[in-house]
Amino acid sequence: MVKFTVKQKLQALNLLKEGYSSCSVAQMIGTGSHQLIDTWAAQYQHFGVKGLEIRHTSQNYRGQFKLQVLNWRKEHDETYQNTAIHFKIATPSLICTWQKRFDEGGLDALFTKRGRPPMNKLPKKPVKYTSSELSELERLRLENRQLHIENDYLKKVEALARRKDAQRKKNGPSSKS
Structure with a gap:
């Protein structure tokens, strides 16, 4: 997957402002997908330049929040992109991942913690x-x-x-x- 800099993303958005369609802009800069251009436009519109920056957040969302996001998306029949904007989530694909986990594993799949469970450091006490x-x-x-x-x-x-x-x-x- 090609990663684009903020400068490249802004150039693509300038082409959109000039009247080019998202499909033609995608071909010009070689993204292969007009949806990516649409995502950048929505992120820029709602969050400004900060919305275009590549983020490597290790945000840990709680299960209740994930459920709230999925319920809101279903109730309002919204896209992952619009749902991410509404809840100020950086990557819409994260919501898609939550939806897949929920569909496959049910409610418990949303409440799992990331990473390996902690090891119990206390020795077991002998039973008396x-x-x-x-x-x-x-x-x-x-x-x-x-x-x-x-x-x-x-x-x-x-x-x-x-x-x-x-x-x-x-x-x-x-x-x-």
Whole structure:
């Protein structure tokens, strides 16, 4: 994607003022899209030269604000560009991204935080049990161990029975007279 300087953007807007269409201006400066020229014009009209400056903001919008923006856009049936101007958002494509996230992931997708969640730096405290809880815990552990032993025993008995059946089938019917 080609980045244009403020000077280049102002030259394009001067061509618009001279009467050229946004399509012809786009061809003259090589943007490939007349919509970009229209966006520059709208940003210049509402924010002046500051609206044309390239911004690298790391603005962190809250989920409630995102929802408010999307609802306003839907209620007023507005474009992303006009919605961005109304809410003083630098890039209209950001609203488009919010809309896609909302459509794909629902309301929760708007309330996600950026970046990796913080690591818990506090060590986990050991759980302290009362004597009655300890005795209950010990009883449950013992019962669990007994059930594991019983389960293993039943598996071995079943395997032994299968082995005897397989051996009986291999040897054929026994002839006892």
